[in-house]
Each structure stands twice: as C-alpha cells, then as structure tokens.
Amino acid sequence: MDAGPTTPPRRRDAAATRAALLNAARTLMSQRGVEGTSTRDVAAEAGVNQALVYRYFGSKEKLFAEAAATGADSPDDLITNTPLADLPRVLLDRILLAAEAAEAAELSTLVTATNDEHVRAIMRERIETAFSTLLAARLDGPDAELRAELVGAILVGIGFLRHKIGTRAMSTADRETLGVYVDRMVAPLLG
C-alpha cells in the first residue's frame, strides 16, 4: 500500500474530500433533487464537515453544477465510435447499469432530479452534444437531428420508468428482452 511520491499518505486530503463531496452530491441529487438536498445532507453523506462545501465549492449551486457536469463519463465516445447497428444495445446497457452503479450519476438518473435551471442547462448541453450533434452527424436522410434526439428520448424514458418510477414490467425486464424491443424501435430512426 505504498502511496508513492505522487500520492503521499495524508490523513487530510483536500482532493479526496472534494471528490467525496462531489460523489455525495451526485448520489443525493439524483435521489431527491437539488432543492430536496441540503448542504448538510451532502456533507453527512460524504462524512465531512458542512462548512467544507463552501471552502471547496463556494456555494451549493456551484457544488451541484460541478457534480452534474463531471458526473458520468459522457457517452460521446460510444456514440461516435460504435457501429450504428450496435448502438441501441450499447446505449441501453449504459442505462440499465446506471442504477446498479453506486455513483448513480448517469444522465438518465440525474436528469430526473432536474428542477434547477442551471443543472437543466448542463443536462441540455450534454444531451445535445451526444445526440443532436454527434449522433445526428452519423445519420443520413432528413430530420437527422430530430431522429437522433428521439433515440435519446427512448433511453431517457426507459431510464425514468425503470429507475425513478419503477413500473412493473420495466423494472424487472432483463437486458436481452429489452434489447430486442429497443432495437426494433430505434432501427427505423437510424435507417
């Protein structure tokens, strides 16, 4: 467990504290929303003093903005590089795994906590980059941008029903079955 010269074993670690706050913010924000989460909640979840939110982020809003902006690694690479035919499954897998992953910072989850103007703007930008821009660029034919956003809409809707609302069939469906139907729905858009 030698930390090496680049990572001295500090008991007080600003970077680690910052990261803990960001993780806690993402977790709670995706569960309860921005307004429903206090800085004290976040600090408690991170196991850290509440005042440190202000030391490291300046304000609650900036904390949540950074949490939203740096959450999941963006799907941009996937969308750019995955063969179109495989894309529905690959993106679906991301959505399905989002909840199981402790971070819970996936678009589909985070997006549901978005009653805050600033967080909403960040989400819009991420979605537009991934779908309206990158995916649309790979589509031929008319209405490429709209068709790309419809692919996003399906994924958001599935994530929403499965992780947030928890409807019967959607919550229990396995990856394979869901994949078959998502393929069929998305195919006419990519075609």
Added chain:
Amino acid sequence: MDAGPTTPPRRRDAAATRAALLNAARTLMSQRGVEGTSTRDVAAEAGVNQALVYRYFGSKEKLFAEAAATGADSPDDLITNTPLADLPRVLLDRILLAAEAAEAAELSTLVTATNDEHVRAIMRERIETAFSTLLAARLDGPDAELRAELVGAILVGIGFLRHKIGTRAMSTADRETLGVYVDRMVAPLLG
C-alpha cells in the same frame, strides 16, 4: 350572471378556493418540483391566504398528493378506445399539448417534478393503469406489458426532452414530423 340556486354567488367560496389551490399547486409543482415550491408560493399563485392550505389540505404533502392524483384527466379512455393504429398520434398529441395547456398537469410534465415518494407512487399507479394494464391488454404476443410500457417510455422521454430540457430539435419539431417518426417507433411494439 345569475348564479341560480345551485351556485349562490358567494364572495367566499370554499370549493373555488380549494380548486384554486390545487391548480396553483399543479402549475408550480410541475415547474419547480415539490421541494422547490413553498406553501406561500402556492397560496400567492392562487391569490389566497397561506393558512388556507392547512385549512383545506392539512399539510403541504397532502396538497401535492391530491394535486398529483386529480391533475389531468387520465388517458385511460383514449388508450382503451382508440384504434391501435391511431394510438401513437393521439397520445403524442396529448404530450405536445400538455405544455401549452395552462394547467401543465399532464403526466409528462408532472412526472419530471417527482422527487417526492408519495407523488412518485401516484405517478406509478397512473402509468401502470394506462400502459401496463389497459394498453397491454390490447396487445397480442409475448411481453405485452413490457411493450406497453415502452410505448409509455417513448412518450415520457419526448415530453421530458421537449418540455423540461428543451433540446433543439425536439422543442421545435412540429406535430406532423414528430408523428411520422413516433409511428415508426411504436409500430413494432403494437404489431
């Protein structure tokens, strides 16, 4: 303007006040979420004294629960009676009109304000009734329930991107164009 015997022209009207509070609650809740809306906000929007929230509903939570439960007229009739082939368009129209309608109590809008456990449960029940039960009953073949919920997922996703996030193409797309693609996506599920 004779109010008649059944509707005495009272300057003080409990029923009207109650209704005004419910409407205001729906409007603000769908915009800012439950936690982001105070009882004072609701009372002000309704043009009514804040204490009346407690006279008529007992608590903020009960006000929002009733607002969520009694909001939009449910799409159950549409889902039961519309020819399957027309259903995508008909449901899409409901989603598109939701934002323009002042009430803004449509599932697609309300659903996005749902970080409250109770409201979420109500939403789940409404969605399951409409899709997992009523629509599923009209579908042949395997996975009827899941396929029905996928129809719901598309609509929720579209409503979300259009009304809440406001992505470029989705916000500006006209009913006709959108209808074409929604038809193509939903067809494999209904078939």
Added chain:
DNA sequence: CGGTAAAGTCATCATTTGACTACTTCTTTA
C-alpha cells in the same frame, strides 16, 4: 335584525437551510 358557523386573515413559533467566520488541528518543510 341578530346570532352562528363557515371562510378568511394575521401574527408567530420552531426548524431548517444557505452562508459565513473565527478557531483548532494536522502536515509539511526549512
């Protein structure tokens, strides 16, 4: 009328919350 109950108002309480500051403790380094 005049009394009564419903409808509505007002002031206020106890908490919570975002934010800030003064202070203590640890870690590094000269």
Added chain:
DNA sequence: TAAAGAAGTAGTCAAATGATGACTTTACCG
C-alpha cells in the same frame, strides 16, 4: 523542532419554511 499554511471544526446568523391558533369578516337563516 518550530514556523506557517493548509485542512478541518464549531458555532452562529439571517432568511425561508411548514405549521398552528387566535382573531376577524362574511353570508346565511330563523
């Protein structure tokens, strides 16, 4: 090892919020 600065703590303030109860106004009925 001692100085200095970074990391962390504790306490507190002002505003906002859910909730309540005492009070006033209005409408109706005998």
